Amino acid sequence: MAHKPDMTSNSPAVSAVAAAIAETGLTVETRELPKLERTIARALTPGQDRVDDATFRAALCTVRRKPWGSRLMDLTRRAGQVWVTRADTEAAAATIDDPEPDDARLLDALSVVIRARLRASAPTPEAAVETIRADLFDGTGRILTPAETETLSRAVAEAFALDPRSGFVEGMRRDADIRRQEQEAIEQAARTRRTEEERRLQEWEASLVGFSEVPRLLRCSGKEALRWIAENRLPVARRVPQPDGTEHWEFDPRELVALRKHLPEWRGGAPSTPALVPDAGTRKVGNAVIARVAALDRYAAHFKTARALKRRITLVTGPTNSGKSHTALEALARAESGMALAPLRLLAHEFREALTARGVPTSLATGEERIDVPGSRHLAATVEMCPLHNPVDVAIIDEAQMLSDPDRGAAWTAAIMGAPARHLYVLGAPDCVPMVRRIAELCGDPLDEVRLERKGPLVTASEAVQIKDLKPHDALIAFSRREVLDLRALLVARGRKVAVVYGALSPEVRRAEAQRFNDGAADILIATDAIGMGLNLTIRRVIFTALRKFDGTQTRDLNAQEVKQIGGRAGRYGKHEQGIVAVLAGAGSVSFVRTMLAAPPAEPTDLRPQVQPDSDIIQAVAAEIGSESLFGVLSRIRRAVLRHDDPNYRLANMEQAFAIATALEGVTGLTLAQRWVYAMCPVDDRDNGIQRLIQWAADHAADRPVIPPGTGRLPPAERADRVELERAEKRHKRLVAWRWLALRFPDAYRASEDAEDATARLNDWIEDVLRQQSSRARADNAEQPAHKRPGPHKPGRSFGKGPAGNGRKPRSSART
Structure with a gap:
């Protein structure tokens, strides 16, 4: 409904709007008036009640930009341009200076934005199409149809100024048709093979x-x-x-x-x-025979090199900041040969640097990288990369409390049982003692125990901390990426210098953020409990912003070990006389933290270490049942290898490996061993990781090179928003998985240098974004209604989603 000017109001802005409407003849809807009047009010100087034509038109454009963006979204969806984003349409709307544009004018503005985005998304047209498809798949799980791919390809061809006779669009459409047919064939073959394997198992059970x-x-x-x-x-x-x-x-x-x-x-x-x-x-092979072949009930005997050595285990336990690593590293540095196994790639690098600083040449092996130092007889590695057949004098395995972790506990079992070291140092929190004792008993290895005390006192604050009372060297602990970024926006808006650490960040970015905090470039650290493992941080006070978290299954109170592991980061020895553990006002009770810190080590509910098959066991079971189906092999292993009441071991959670194996059934041309490697790849299925993995496997099986993911378009760091930051983090996850596979299948995953360059660019860009302490964050926060601005948690409220801030520990960082 058009507005009829009301000349009776005394408001200068109302008068100015009414006069401008009368003078310009522009139609203004009644619903537009409140925002238009506020916009004009900001343009008026005291005593002024008129604006010129250009100012009025610009104000009206400002009011209409959001509806224009919505109109463009509607137009692009009707045209099949599902890859156009809200950010694209808003950027296009921001360029329009005509208050009454028609659809053609809107689409012209969008075309300019789209051309620039597509051209900046990748160095080649082919890579640009792949980047846009991957972003859409990550964000929504949607796979472009051949027709939609053709529409995208036309836009890319225009952006790159390709000759219409180049055949680019037709080639991309043809490739999309082939891939769609291939995907349908893979899904159909997978269903058929799964049905056959299930039928074989049912026939055997019926007999x-x-x-x-x-x-x-x-x-x-x-x-x-x-x-x-x-x-x-x-x-x-x-x-x-x-x-x-x-x-x-x-x-x-x-x-x-x-x-x-x-x-x-x-x-x-x-x-x-x-x-x-x-x-x-x-014959039909019975479950008992499968169990004997897999021998998981005699798991310690599987590690023949370790069993052939006369091993001695020293268990070094103590709270955070008790010097466990220093004690073991001194022994490792003196040894003729050795290895240090860490839970994270970041910590493997720290072990290597610590040994190198002691004059010990040390190589590195993680899931996605290798550094071979000629003549080196020492190795720093992640736990999953433990070499099992090369005897050494001394080995270190850190963070042994991970034995109880449902996702990665089996890796610690294998490392402690299988590390071929004459003297094995196992480091961990006091909670790990019963489980390590049990493993030593199963291995028949003598065990010495060393208990260290914290080097500086750890105390609980007497009262909750107000957000305005934060001081340099304080660390706020939240339990989701969103909460970390909300708190960052709040503090930056208050003029504080902030560093952040959460699980979705790469090890390189986490280390850079930690360095900014340690150097004083940032005075406040905001982190998830990703800081509870590794990272040398000069924290004076750890402040919990919530005392409950979602652990991937349920929302629950923090347990004593979590409070000790995180709270223990306060009070770095030699930097602060004591560490202080506190709670943010409104987040919960200080007495809860005090009770958890004083609690004795928790007794494990199950002392049986977790185990899972490796490649050798998979091959042995497959030979026994006469099947090359990984789905069939894992199905039998889940039913047969360990009784639920086995007195010594329990089967680890293998749901993700089973899901990947199930999806891989339709991909022909891969050996069983190759399928098992894919099943172990660190992907996160909440980001459609398994589906992407199957696409890569199909390319591998078809002898097509698997193209590494790109960085996509990276806007200037000072203008990046949260959506773009999250998109970059997801791209980094893709690259982690790709590089993990490239180390194992270099003939199929050939462009390793391109992947490394893309990883470095993403890391640098993400760090640049996080380093921004500009007024943009203040402005973004100030525009929010007061009730929506980030602030301290309410009592008992939890926004957490697991240790990495997104539901559970991401496998991408866990295994690399």
Whole structure:
């Protein structure tokens, strides 16, 4: 509805608007008036109640830019341009100076913005198309149809000024058609193979018999059968739990018949020849046989090099800032050969630097990089990269409390059991003691225990801390990326210099942010509990902004170990006389923190270390069941290798590996060993990581080079917003996974230098964005309504999403 000027108001802005409407003849809707009058009011000088034509038109354009952006979004969606973003349309709307543009004028403005974005997104047209497709896939999970790819390709061709006769658009459409057909074939083949593997398993299960059939098939008495089961001579193929708590035992009749020849020996007669496993190609292999082949119930024996050594384990425990690493590093530096295993790539680098500083040449091995130092006999590595076949004099394994971690605990089990070191130092929080003792017992290794005390006192603040009372060397702890950035915006708006650390940042950026804080370039650190492991930080006071967090399954109170691990970062020895642990006002009770810090080490609910198969075990089981299906192998392992009541070990969570194996079933041309490597790749499925991984695997299997992800368009750091920052973090995740695979499949993942350059550019850009302490953040915050501005948490409220701030520890950083 058009506005009829009201000349009776005494407001200068209202008068100015009314006069301008009358003079220009422009139509203004009633709903536009309030914002238009506020905009004009800011342009008026005291005593003025008129504006010139240009000022009025500019103010009206300002009011209409948001609706213009929405109109452009509608137009582009109708045209199939699903890759156009809200930021694109807003940028286009900001360039329009005509208050009444038609659709053609709006689209012309958008074309200019789109051309610039596409041209800046990648160095080549092909890479630009791939970058836009990848960004859309990351943001929404959407895969462009061939028709949508053609529309995008036309825009890219225009942006790069390609000759229409170049065939670029047709080639990209053809490639999209091929990929769509290939994807459909992969999905169909995966369904077919999974169905076949499940049918084979069901047929085998249907062939099983109960205990009542054992005497007849084995030609023995019931008492003899029970005795031989107790002696582990008769394999129970499957144990089915019953409602009353008992188990129903089932047996494979073929296995029983094959064991008849051993009865004389078992009854005390002449010894028989060793039992031979029948040919897997002519029989159904029972779960008991699979369990024996996998041997996860005898996991320690799997590490033959370590078992051949006369190992001695020294367990060094203590709270944060007790000097555990220093003690072990001194012994490692004196050794002729050795290795240091860390939970994160960042800490592996720190181990290497510490040894190098002691005059010890040290190589590096992480999931995505190698540094080989000629003549070096020492290695710094992440835990998953532990070499199992090269004996050394001394080895260090850090953060042993990770044995209980549901995602990575099995890696610590394998490293502690399998590290081929004559003297093994295991470092960790006091909570890890019972589990390490149990592992040493299973390995038959003698264990010495050293308990260190904190070098400086750690105290609890007497009262909650107000946001206005933050001081240099304070660290605020939040439990989500969003909360970290909200707090950063709040403090920057107040003129504070801030550094941030959270799990989605690369190790390089985290280290740079830590350095800014340590050097005084930033006086406040805001972090998730990603700082609880590694990073040398000169923190005087750790301040929790929440005492509850989401751990990937539920929202719960922080436990004592988490409070100690994070709070213990306060009071760096030699920098601050004592460390202080506090709570932000409104976030919870100080007494809760005091209680957690004073709590004794928690007793593990399950002392059985977590285990999982490796490539050798996967190959052995596959040979036994006569299948090259990783899905089939893992299905059997999940059912067979460990009883739920095994006294020594428990099977680790392998859900992601199983999900990748399931999706890989339709990709032909990869060996079982290659499929297992893909199943171990550090991806995050919440970012569609598995689907992208399958696309890469399909290219690999088809002998096509797998193109590394690019950086995309990186706007000037001072103008970057949170959406662009998050997009860059996701691109970095893609590069981590790509580089991880490139180390294992260099023939398929060929452009390693390009990937390294892209990684470096992203790291530099992200750090530049985080380093900005400009008034832009103040302005962004000031424009928000007061009730929406970031502030301290309310009591009991948690915005956390796990240690990395996004639901759980990201595998991309965990394994690299």
